[in-house]
Amino acid sequence: MQSRPRPGANAARRNALDLSRELTSAISEPVVVKPILTFPGWYVNRTGKSDVTVLNPKEIRKVVLSTAGAQLSPEQIQRVAHQVEQKCRDVVF
Numbered sequence: 147m148q149s150r151p152r153p154g155a156n157a158a159r160r161n162a163l164d165l166s167r168e169l170t171s172a173i174s175e176p177v178v179v180k181p182i183l184t185f186p187g188w189y190v191n192r193t194g195k196s197d198v199t200v201l202n203p204k205e206i207r208k209v210v211l212s213t214a215g216a217q218l219s220p221e222q223i224q225r226v227a228h229q230v231e232q233k234c235r236d237v238v239f
Contacts, residue, residue, distance in 0.1 A: 155198045158183045173225040177218075182206065 158181035169177035181198045190202050199209060218226065 154183050155181075155196070155200075158198050169226055169229055172229045173222065175222060175225075177222075177226060182209070 162179040162181035166177055166179040169179070183198050183200045184203050184206065185200070186203050188202060190200050190205075192200065201209060
């Protein structure tokens with residue numbers, strides 16, 4: 147019996163799909179966004195496979211910068227980064 151998806155995973159899927167659609171429209175090229183769900187302060191023990199990657203926040207950089215999967219050209223990265231910056235001007239890293 148498969149476990150039921152949690153609301154957090156469903157929200158991550160919806161958000162990734164929404165962002166993918168918005169970026170694809172904005173740069174007029176397909177942009178695939180993979181959902182990530184993170185739990186600050188928790189150790190994550192992965193026991194199965196899912197379309198949602200579940201991480202501790204300390205793992206995000208490694209996963210995002212990994213060479214696995216499709217990659218964008220430097221020009222595509224610049225266009226996507228510009229769109230994200232326009233939407234997230236009030237976010238401080």
